[in-house]
């Protein structure tokens with residue numbers, strides 16, 4: 001199988017992400033921890049796909065992102081997962097978590113459901129490391145963009161996530177989502193504050209304000225918790241300090257973003273933050 005879906009452009013499978021030629025899913029179910037517009041009464045209908053196009057040394061989902069745990073699904077089985085999220089769980093959207101290696105299969109699974117009249121808005125939930133060409137080709141999976149802007153400096157992205165050209169791609173991807181697909185009312189930019197790199201969160205906020213304006217929704221996230229390879233890699237081996245976090249929160253206010261969320265650092269629970277490491281595979285609610 002030829003694969004150029006993400007910026008790695010491996011040309012073949014398996015490539016950098018390790019995904020095979022069958023979609024693999026770790027877990028699916030209603031998720032109540034996403035941003036408020038996506039949650040509603042019944043949760044956001046998340047499907048956590050195995051593998052990932054980045055390799056973050058602090059990944060909280062390493063059992064399925066790095067190590068590829070999960071179950072291979074046929075197109076019919078994938079359709080059934082989406083059908084159950086819509087009809088049994090009553091979720092208000094389909095939330096595709098790191099779907100990029102499996103986009104052709106997701107498209108086919110959802111196309112079958114649309115023929116049955118089962119249709120929900122689709123959330124593309126991404127690290128931001130995407131190709132604009134792929135977003136355009138799979139535009140029907142981009143009703144909502146829930147994209148990260150994790151770094152503003154490529155050297156950090158290379159060290160911490162193993163990708164050399166993150167900034168260019170992530171900024172272009174979110175800009176495309178806002179301007180060409182979703183508009184500011186259906187695009188959320190997540191800013192995860194990283195220890196020792198909080199200036200990059202501020203630089204990302206500055207870029208957002210300058211390029212896309214202050215109407216865009218930003219979600220400043222306090223949940224960083226050292227995990228996996230970060231435990232032995234300073235400065236990622238420590239939590240974000242209150243001073244670092246406060247500087248980012250103040251910057252978000254100073255730039256004048258009109259809509260969004262700033263998580264409370266003091267209320268951030270490290271056990272919850274590591275939920276991905278402790279989550280079982282299969283179907284189930286995610287808090």
Ligand code: SF4
Pocket residue numbers: 052053054055056058059060061062065066098127161
């Ligand atoms: S933190 Fe997110 S983007 Fe990074 S490897 Fe894990 S799942 Fe992928």
Ligand code: SF4
Pocket residue numbers: 003004005006007008009010011012013014015016017018019053100101
């Ligand atoms: S999705 Fe995976 S195989 Fe395809 S280009 Fe990206 S890293 Fe390579």
